[in-house]
Amino acid sequence: MSDALVKVLGLGVEIGGRRIVDGVSFSADGGQVVAVIGPNGSGKTTLLRALAGLLPASGDLLVADADPRETSAEKLSRHRAYCAQKPGSAWDYRLSDLGEIVGNPLGYEDWLAKLQLGACIDRTLSSLSGGEQKSAHLAMTFASLIEPFGGVLLLDEPAAALDLGRQEAVRLAVASFAQAGAACVVATHDLGFARRCDLVVVLSEGRLAAIGRPGDVLDAEIISAVWGESASAIA
Amino acid sequence: MAATKAFLAGTFLLFVLVALSLSVGAQGFGWGDGGTLVMLRSPRVLAALAAGLALGIGGAAQQGVFRNPLADPGLTGVFGGALFGIALLLGLSPESAWQRAWFIPAAAFGGALGTSVLLVLCGGGGSTSRLLLTGLGLNAFTAAGTLVIASRSGESRELLTNGAYGDWLGMATVELTWLPVLLCLSAAFLLLPLARSLDLLSFGEDAARGFGADVGSARRKAVFLTALAAAAATCLVGQVAFIGLLAPHLARALVGPRHAKVLPLSGLLGAILLLGADTAGRGLWPQAPLSAAAVTAVIGAPLFIWIARGRHE
Numbered sequence: 001m002s003d004a005l006v007k008v009l010g011l012g013v014e015i016g017g018r019r020i021v022d023g024v025s026f027s028a029d030g031g032q033v034v035a036v037i038g039p040n041g042s043g044k045t046t047l048l049r050a051l052a053g054l055l056p057a058s059g060d061l062l063v064a065d066a067d068p069r070e071t072s073a074e075k076l077s078r079h080r081a082y083c084a085q086k087p088g089s090a091w092d093y094r095l096s097d098l099g100e101i102v103g104n105p106l107g108y109e110d111w112l113a114k115l116q117l118g119a120c121i122d123r124t125l126s127s128l129s130g131g132e133q134k135s136a137h138l139a140m141t142f143a144s145l146i147e148p149f150g151g152v153l154l155l156d157e158p159a160a161a162l163d164l165g166r167q168e169a170v171r172l173a174v175a176s177f178a179q180a181g182a183a184c185v186v187a188t189h190d191l192g193f194a195r196r197c198d199l200v201v202v203l204s205e206g207r208l209a210a211i212g213r214p215g216d217v218l219d220a221e222i223i224s225a226v227w228g229e230s231a232s233a234i235a
Numbered sequence: 236m237a238a239t240k241a242f243l244a245g246t247f248l249l250f251v252l253v254a255l256s257l258s259v260g261a262q263g264f265g266w267g268d269g270g271t272l273v274m275l276r277s278p279r280v281l282a283a284l285a286a287g288l289a290l291g292i293g294g295a296a297q298q299g300v301f302r303n304p305l306a307d308p309g310l311t312g313v314f315g316g317a318l319f320g321i322a323l324l325l326g327l328s329p330e331s332a333w334q335r336a337w338f339i340p341a342a343a344f345g346g347a348l349g350t351s352v353l354l355v356l357c358g359g360g361g362s363t364s365r366l367l368l369t370g371l372g373l374n375a376f377t378a379a380g381t382l383v384i385a386s387r388s389g390e391s392r393e394l395l396t397n398g399a400y401g402d403w404l405g406m407a408t409v410e411l412t413w414l415p416v417l418l419c420l421s422a423a424f425l426l427l428p429l430a431r432s433l434d435l436l437s438f439g440e441d442a443a444r445g446f447g448a449d450v451g452s453a454r455r456k457a458v459f460l461t462a463l464a465a466a467a468a469t470c471l472v473g474q475v476a477f478i479g480l481l482a483p484h485l486a487r488a489l490v491g492p493r494h495a496k497v498l499p500l501s502g503l504l505g506a507i508l509l510l511g512a513d514t515a516g517r518g519l520w521p522q523a524p525l526s527a528a529a530v531t532a533v534i535g536a537p538l539f540i541w542i543a544r545g546r547h548e
Binding site for chain 2: 049054077081082087091093094100101137141202
């Protein structure tokens with residue numbers, strides 16, 4: 001437990017007087033991939049934003065040896081990378097600009113190629129499809145975590161808008177970060193992805209509904225309790 | 236490469252304009268005996284250059300902070316605030332207003348910063364309509380305030396009315412302009428290092444903080460320095476809208492949206508536009524010169540509608 005790169009104990013987040021996340025606890029070591037799953041509105045995005053240091057939160061929180069609530073954004077970003085669910089840009093950058101903006105142009109180009117966007121480097125964001133734009137943003141996120149060992153990767157539904165090839169590329173990317181010693185926390189609706197993770201955190205109405213290895217957590221009983229009877233068939 | 240070409244072409248155009256502007260006057264075309272007319276006109280030219288530079292960079296910074304291509308210190312009420320600040324000082328204490336060189340710039344800065352803070356508090360958050368409606372309200376309020384003060388203070392009435400029409404360049408002298416020019420240059424120069432933060436802010440506050448930007452600090456600096464740029468420019472020109480809108484749009488069309496290029500090129504284009512407008516206003520109608528603000532509005536207003544329309548579609 002002491003070596004964990006992500007330590008969450010009794011985490012609570014309140015927004016506008018409403019408790020969005022309540023008493024969530026889990027931990028992840030370097031090399032582990034954690035899937036955060038749950039129905040829409042169960043608090044996955046809020047949990048990830050709190051881990052990224054973007055929201056005020058109560059409870060104990062440690063991400064890459066730092067409390068994100070008390071650490072500057074600049075310092076946090078050296079060991080933690082975060083990709084939002086629906087990133088967008090106010091200006092129509094070329095993909096070739098984004099690597100420089102994130103401070104790692106070579107790494108960015110490498111990730112673009114892995115996400116099948118290498119040929120699009122001179123195109124602008126607005127000329128890309130939604131899934132391609134999300135991939136370009138994921139490449140920025142991956143490139144920003146220059147030293148994966150001891151780092152934490154936080155991804156909010158990274159593969160939601162992606163085609164099958166890019167979904168697989170994201171899975172491989174996450175696996176490569178874990179292999180290099182990073183802890184990865186991924187919010188997802190993809191149970192196929194969750195089954196391949198080291199730990200599954202199931203949220204329901206902001207609370208921890210279940211936690212454990214995929215084989216223990218992803219059974220019909222829990223899925224039916226959290227998502228409803230109609231979803232139990234996919235277990 | 237496109238950026239280098241744009242900067243070189245812009246600098247060349249600026250030199251031509253400076254030469255032209257120094258040559259144009261009410262008495263016709265020429266530099267006078269021994270360049271006497273040049274000496275007389277140079278404070279005006281320098282004032283237009285500095286104000287244009289500050290407005291161009293300030294407009295680009297304000298658009299970056301609000302993530303909104305329709306932000307412009309003229310349209311969002313920051314100029315109105317600056318002029319209202321000057322009007323308050325002239326209305327409350329007309330005798331002492333000119334005693335120190337920094338009194339008028341300080342009053343303008345107080346007004347500009349006040350409206351900027353209100354704009355952030357009430358109009359921030361990403362929605363274009365909210366930003367522009369707040370700007371509309373602030374503009375209406377400050378214009379009404381300036382009008383009330385102008386109508387109550389006989390001696391400042393003409394001065395404030397000219398300021399509201401952006402017609403102060405004609406009274407530029409070394410004594411009146413040296414401090415605002417210095418403030419314009421300082422604000423413009425200090426806005427340049429915010430380029431990377433403004434790029435990151437483009438992806439939203441979460442993403443910017445995720446990538447390590449100190450969003451709060453960058454936003455505070457940009458708002459403060461844009462207010463300073465607008466205030467100093469107001470002291471030189473009066474209210475002039477659209478430069479802060481036009482310059483960044485042209486810059487982005489020429490070199491793309493990276494702020495490291497957009498900020499300096501917007502400054503250069505702002506200087507070209509304002510000096511060009513002032514020179515055209517004087518040169519085309521020497522007997523009844525048009526103010527720089529009137530000329531920029533003739534070009535800027537249709538462009539604003541075009542941009543707003545394109546954005547809506």
